[in-house]
Amino acid sequence: MTEANRGVPDPRAVAGGSDAPPLIGVTAQLEPARWGQWIREAALLPVPYVRAVERAGGVPVLLPPTGSLRGLDPLLERLDGIVLAGGGDLDPELYGAERHPETGPPQPRRDRFELALVRAAIAADVPFLAICRGMQALNVARGGTLVQHLPEVVGHDGHAPSPGRFAAHPVRIGATSLTGKILGEAADVPTYHHQAVGRLGKGLVAVAWADDQVVEAVELQGHRFAVGVQWHPEEGDDGRLFEALVAEASGR
DSSP: OOGGGTTOOOHHHHHTGGGSOOEEEEEOEEEEEEETTEEEEEEEOOHHHHHHHHHTTOEEEEEOOOSOOTTHHHHHHHOSEEEEOOOSOOOGGGGTOOOOTTSOOOOHHHHHHHHHHHHHHHHHTOOEEEETHHHHHHHHHTTOOEESOTHHHHSSOTTSOBTTBOEEEEEEEOTTSHHHHHHOSEEEEEEOOSOEEOSOOTTEEEEEEETTOOEEEEEETTOSSEEEESSOGGGSSOOHHHHHHHHHHHTO
């Protein structure tokens, strides 16, 4: 324990010791929000992420993007697993591309925090599940690139047909992959994204695909549990990915 952390109780000890459920950090975003008479910047996370972690047997811990990254190592010592949640587009400058007109506004604080967080989680061998934007952040953190506007590439808007509404489509999954062992060789998944993985980052392997060959899941070789999915498992009824993450986190 570092001097800065001395005297700060470990949440696991407060929750009941080594038999307590694992702590799962879930990344949040900073957005203007309104409650009562207030309109303030707030750390926001859609509730389905919280419920998915709870149903799987974990304790969700909100991880808003912080200005300082020096506390990541102590943070990861306390967490048992991580969910990199979905959200807005990453800044294309991070993977050496010019901004497409359809790419959303930059979120430099969140980009910086989540790229550092996923790199630290990889170095510390912390189990993590990266969802939608989270999978894209994982790919960029490993030196990969993104397709900035899928409809121009695949010729349809089936991955996000209606603004603000999740759709569904089938994916095929490599049977020998970790994702395939959890979900089987095919699944119908909730989807909402207009960007996707382009060139795969170092050590990442594509393990699931949509009918149009868009990469829908990746895994990091050599890591105990590093799964990225382009869809939104928290929005569906299938909790097996969260259950697998929590089970792995329980053994840390």
